[in-house]
Amino acid sequence: xxxxxxxxxxxxxxxxxxxxxxxxxxxxxxxxxxxxxxxxxxxxxxxxxxxxxxxxxxxxxxxxxxxxxxxxxxxxxxxxxxxxxxxxxxxxxxxxxxxxxxxxxxxxxxxxxxxxxxxxxxxxxxxxxxxxxxxxxxxxxxxxxxxxxxxxxxxxxxxxxxxxxxxxxxxxxxxxxxxxxx
Amino acid sequence: xxxxxxxxxxxxxxxxxxxxxxxxxxxxxxxxxxxxxxxxxxxxxxxxxxxxxxxxxxxxxxxxxxxxxxxxxxxxxxxxxxxxxxxxxxxxxxxxxxxxxxxxxxxxxxxxxxxxxxxxxxxxxxxxxxxxxxxxxxxxxxxxxxxxxxxxxxxxxxxxxxxxxxxxxxxxxxxxxxxxxx
DNA sequence: CACAATGTAAAGCGATCGTTGTACATGACA
DNA sequence: TGTCATGTACAACGATCGCTTTACATTGTG
Numbered sequence: 399x400x401x402x403x404x405x406x407x408x409x410x411x412x413x414x415x416x417x418x419x420x421x422x423x424x425x426x427x428x429x430x431x432x433x434x435x436x437x438x439x440x441x442x443x444x445x446x447x448x449x450x451x452x453x454x455x456x457x458x459x460x461x462x463x464x465x466x467x468x469x470x471x472x473x474x475x476x477x478x479x480x481x482x483x484x485x486x487x488x489x490x491x492x493x494x495x496x497x498x499x500x501x502x503x504x505x506x507x508x509x510x511x512x513x514x515x516x517x518x519x520x521x522x523x524x525x526x527x528x529x530x531x532x533x534x535x536x537x538x539x540x541x542x543x544x545x546x547x548x549x550x551x552x553x554x555x556x557x558x559x560x561x562x563x564x565x566x567x568x569x570x571x572x573x574x575x576x577x578x579x580x
Numbered sequence: 581x582x583x584x585x586x587x588x589x590x591x592x593x594x595x596x597x598x599x600x601x602x603x604x605x606x607x608x609x610x611x612x613x614x615x616x617x618x619x620x621x622x623x624x625x626x627x628x629x630x631x632x633x634x635x636x637x638x639x640x641x642x643x644x645x646x647x648x649x650x651x652x653x654x655x656x657x658x659x660x661x662x663x664x665x666x667x668x669x670x671x672x673x674x675x676x677x678x679x680x681x682x683x684x685x686x687x688x689x690x691x692x693x694x695x696x697x698x699x700x701x702x703x704x705x706x707x708x709x710x711x712x713x714x715x716x717x718x719x720x721x722x723x724x725x726x727x728x729x730x731x732x733x734x735x736x737x738x739x740x741x742x743x744x745x746x747x748x749x750x751x752x753x754x755x756x757x758x759x760x761x762x
Numbered sequence: 763c764a765c766a767a768t769g770t771a772a773a774g775c776g777a778t779c780g781t782t783g784t785a786c787a788t789g790a791c792a
Numbered sequence: 793t794g795t796c797a798t799g800t801a802c803a804a805c806g807a808t809c810g811c812t813t814t815a816c817a818t819t820g821t822g
Binding site for chain 1: 798802
């Protein structure tokens, strides 16, 4: 009976169906059935709710990444997880980046949160690259990260096979980096 | 004295500074100084204006791509043009994809336009890949496209050097494709 | 001169926005 | 039993939303 979690989860659905600015308080509260009074008790403002939704979304995605990291190829697993995530949640572009874009002129706090989240994610990719390669390779990590973000964005205007294309490209780049070490 | 073009150009600035839903008619009209009456004579609705802005934006970017295609390496030139574009316009993520996200639950017409624009862009990338490789390679073209979209997205939360990383990755993938042909 | 095209200024439409206030129900715990 | 935290329902706040309307100025063309 955690009403706060109910609101966050329902708000996430509303923000996906519509956009952040486009989803009014009533639409945001409809899935959880909470009252406006309760929302403002917990979050203070709509912006506070958005921050909570973004934090929860990022936490959940990183959890999923960790759970799927068992396989041999840690880099390929990134893209398998992404594909599974997009199949479940739909491909409308990264929610964090969408929030950043909508609030880039309105909330410095949201812009900053997303920047930190993406920086943390890039570090996570770098750790996987190191695991696959046996050594650090920062520019390779950036390249894999770009393929990941590219696939996420492109899936909103193309089909999900772009994720497989990104996975194959990442494998090529890792293989080439291995060869260059010999 | 083309007022219509003035409105489109000014509206593009407003949509960049704020977001699409967040920029009201008054803000949209402020840069051009036009009246609401004139706007609705030309575009019929705010959605009509957004469509015109997106078409203009895409047309301008493709023009820029064509103008910069003189160099030897047609694929690398893609990323040089992107970097230059982002330096001029700022890196807030692809405007077309931002519009798609904001109107995904509100305007099928905008969603469709962006899908067609991105499809055309991917075909343009494929043509460059063919020029660089001497033969068609559809999956390589997709991979280059993903690097491009990834760099565009990532530049909004990191620095512009990600564009160079994408360019280097694209070069690697093209080189490997050349080797596989021998 | 007449006229159509194209523009501006300004008021106002109903609707919705994010937010707050008031009043009441519930259950846990002292 | 009393109290406190947490929830609900519902009306209303001022502001702003997208959009329409009325009325008037400017300009080029026949």
